[in-house]
Amino acid sequence: MQRTNFGGMACSIARTLDVIGEPWSPLILRDVWVGLSRFEQLQADLGISRKVLTERLHHLVETGVLERRPYDNRPRYEYVLTEMGTELVDMLMVMTAWGDKWLAGTAGPPVLYRHHACGEISHVELICSHCGKPMHARDIGPLPGPGAAATA
Template sequence: MQRTDFSAMACSIARTLDVIGEPWSPLVLRDVWVGLSRFEQIQADLGISRKVLTERLNHLVEHGVVERRPYDRRPRYEYVLTSKGAELVDLLMVMAGWGDRWRADEAGPPTLYRHHACGEISRVDLRCDHCGSPMHATDVDVLPGPGARRSSPGTG
């Protein structure tokens, strides 16, 4: 199936989706983040076909989100997050917060997050990097930036 190329759109959301918009990619990133670094581990956890997982990992490597490192002479590889990938995990944590609030069952959220700095179980909270106040969709105006194209209605 041919993927839509969002990379040329003047929208940061579209450009991000070009990297992780395929449904398996965020789950592959999650697995690498939590320490499943080898192909067989990721495949077993996700129940994904070898072909699809190979395509997803190659795509993530190509975009600099994960790095492939050999771990024996066959060759076999493990996958680790790059700094670019670690920033995408921040996005996944926000998605998990939404899922915990709106999609968790009676048992509650499936995962908890312990903050290294204070040791407490917490959740992600978006804050303005200038004043520290909460920053949510209802707290901002969306304005065209320097990379916006005049003919483009979306300013992602």
């Protein structure tokens, strides 16, 4: 099936969806982030078909989110996050916080996160890069940026 190409839209959400806008890619990135870096590990953890996993890994390498590195003399590779991929995991952490708040149920979150800097169990929160105050959708307003599509 032909995927819709969102990469050409003048919208950062659409462009990001062009990279990870189907369900397997964020889960692959999660697995690579936690240390599952080899094809067989990813396939076993996700229960994904070899064909789909191959396609997704190729796409993530092609877009610069993952890097493919050989790990032995046979043609075998492992996948590691690039700088771009690591920053994409930051976005996934925001999704995790939302899922923990709204979907975890009475059992609570399935995974806890320890912040290396302070050693405490914590969660990601969005803050303003200028004043440091919390930043939520109700607290901001969008304005056209330098990359906005030109109006006729």
